[in-house]
Amino acid sequence: MASSNGPRLTPVADGPPAPARTRPGLRFALVLLASIAVVAAMALAPRMQNAEAADLSALSEFDGEDCNVTVPGSWASNTLLPDPFTKIDGTRITSKAQWECRRAEIKELAERTIYGDKPAPPDSVTGTVTSSRITVNVSDNGRSASFSATVQLPSGSGPFPAVIVYGGFGADTATILATGTAIINFDPSSVGAEGTSRNNKQGAFYSIYGATSSTGILMAQAWGVSRLIDVIEQSGGSVLNDRTGVTGCSRYGKGAFVAGAFDQRVDLTMPIESGTGGAPALRSIAQESGSQPLSSAYGEQPWLGDAFSAYTSNPAGLPVDTHEMVGMVAPRGLFLMENPHVDWLGARSGSVAALAGAEIYKALGVEDNISYHSNTSNGTHCATRSEWQGPLRQSIQAFLHDSGNPPGIMNIHPNKAGNLAQWRNWTTPTLSDDPGQTTPPEETTTPGEEPTTPDDETTPPPTGSGCTAVVDVVNEWNGGWQGNVLVTAGSGAVSGWTVSWTWPAGQRITSSWNASVTSSGSTVTATDVGWNGTVQAGQTSNVFGFVGSGAAVSPTVTCTAD
Known part of the structure; x- marks a missing residue:
């Protein structure tokens, strides 16, 4: 079997030569960092401008040819989806x-x-x-x-x-x-x-x-x-x-x-x-x-x-x-x-x-x-x-x-x-922009917590203990929309949360993820599913998402902390 990690040979051109290529791995990292800088400069706009996003494709078939990959002879069985952020050696990536x-x-x-x-x-x-x-x-x-x-x-x-x-x-x-x-x-x-x-x-x-x-x-x-x-x-x-x-x-x-x-x-x-x-x-x-x-x-x-x-x-x-x-x-x-x-x-x-x-x-x-x-x-x-x-x-x-x-x-x-x-027992890390970062930023990632995104920072922390929450409209189309629920902890960390709201105009949730959701009439109640229940003091976490019917709205949400 031919090695998939061996040296890459440049194809022979028939006609005009292909444009000169930069080192693909380096280009990926540089373009990614440049894109992040552009987004940050645009006041943390929630939608990334696609001029940068489209340029993130590599200039070669496989940009990881210089990575030293050693596959073990065996691995542990896992009934859940494997953690994509954990390397073969058991450590998690952080950048x-x-x-x-x-x-x-x-x-x-x-x-x-x-x-x-x-x-x-x-x-x-x-x-x-x-x-x-x-x-x-x-x-x-x-x-x-x-x-x-x-x-x-x-x-x-x-x-x-x-x-x-x-x-x-x-x-x-x-x-x-x-x-x-x-x-x-x-x-x-x-x-x-x-x-x-x-x-x-x-x-x-x-x-x-x-x-x-x-x-x-x-x-x-x-x-x-x-x-x-x-x-x-x-x-x-x-x-x-x-x-x-x-x-x-x-x-x-x-x-x-x-x-x-x-x-x-x-x-x-x-x-x-x-x-x-x-x-x-x-x-x-x-x-x-x-x-x-x-x-x-x-x-x-x-x-x-x-x-x-x-x-x-x-x-x-x-x-x-x-x-x-x-x-x-x-x-x-x-x-x-x-x-x-x-x-x-x-x-x-x-x-x-x-x-x-x-x-x-x-x-x-x-x-x-x-x-x-x-x-x-x-x-x-x-x-x-x-x-x-x-x-x-x-x-x-x-x-x-x-x-x-x-x-x-x-x-x-x-x-x-x-x-x-x-299907998972892993959390999504906040990957740093610094290629040399070896530990996750302490203020943005804790065990069991979803990463804080620019959208999350719009939720003000409550003045005391407990939590507040909002529904953030992510996208909408004719007859439906997608929302995320953001929970912000007060002066103390939250180890579990329950949120509820009442729809103003007959909306309903048609599908949801990362929460236990029940509906009674126009009232929705959702609770954490364990791994996403923790929110650090003063921090905001995007705790779950859903698809809703009807017109997109941001109802008043009540949050109760465990």
Whole structure:
């Protein structure tokens, strides 16, 4: 098996040379710090300007190549979602700069147990880009293979950003083209074919790395996406520029999810109804009634790596889960779309992975760069949905055209709302901006407390002991909205809290997370779930979130401290 952490070889260009690249890890850290400085200068505006956010993609396929990752021979079983912020050696990361090497650990563990290895960039990648076609020629270790993809350009003059559409199936290509974005129709079977046995895999990837490779076809297809991006980068930018997204539905949604997680040059990842083996949390899938079992997804096609056979009936034995694949996309754009009307697709587990992965985005200070939407009315699998068109356009404009802000929504269908508190015993740290920071800032992170964000600082502390609370409107859309509840402790620390309010105009909570919520008529009462009950004296904590119906409001909230 080729090492995924070995030296990276520069592809050979066919035509104009690729632009000179800076060291990717250094660029990531510098751009991230620059973005934070810009946000701070804008009076701690709650929405990060996307001109900075979009530039956080790396200039190479994998920016953690210099990280020293040693995978142990075994690890402890865990029925809950693993802590994405705790390194293999048991210590927790404390700064944003440390995420790069923590991400490298997650990548290695995921390859080892779920997907199979994604080899280092090949010895040679050449090809052409025209207004109608991309050709790709790959050579590595003395073997060669070729494949191609068709191109559909929007109206107007280029060069254009492009969305790679897996299989030409399920994506809203009309909306994509209408944003001035090109479509690359990618046939993933040309790189990793379905309908093959595990010891006789077919496609361009396996022509080079062997038909008995233990790498599953989702990773093989992701390798194909990376080679398409190689050729686009080498093309000189006359037809397509270097902004790239990836999308697909169902099995192609699985592929899009893996492609975006394992190539940091993908600016926007948009999996649709990806189901088991895609975005939904594997541990949760095993307990979600009606969802496709792990053994079924493993056996249906060689989507997942051969090593995953050891975990189909034991997901607790995995050292990672898909919320960490969500985190591997961070800080880049991610828009997850799911169907709550087909149980087989595991949308509840999808929301669990999205909510947990969003905590990584939050810790990196880019929580608006992830969106999730399952609150749809049409249950037809892979249908074009009107509810997704707005956030789809907004995501494409933000991350591929550097225009406006990303949607930053969590619009979860009430019938398929996961409860993150059920699946974690870890807290989200406040990661420092200083690469050299080795301990978390004492005033912002305590055990069991959610991090304080700029929005949290708007809640004044009570003058005595006890607590106060407010409902902060995060986002709103036609017929619904998302709110966060912020609790501020008084002169003494709060070890538990209960908040309540009365809706003024018939609103109701359709889904919530990180709290035990009950409703009686127009009155809502919510209590902590243990790990998020502590709020330090004088501090504000974003304790839980919800999706509400009707018009967005900020009702008067009563807070009682334990």
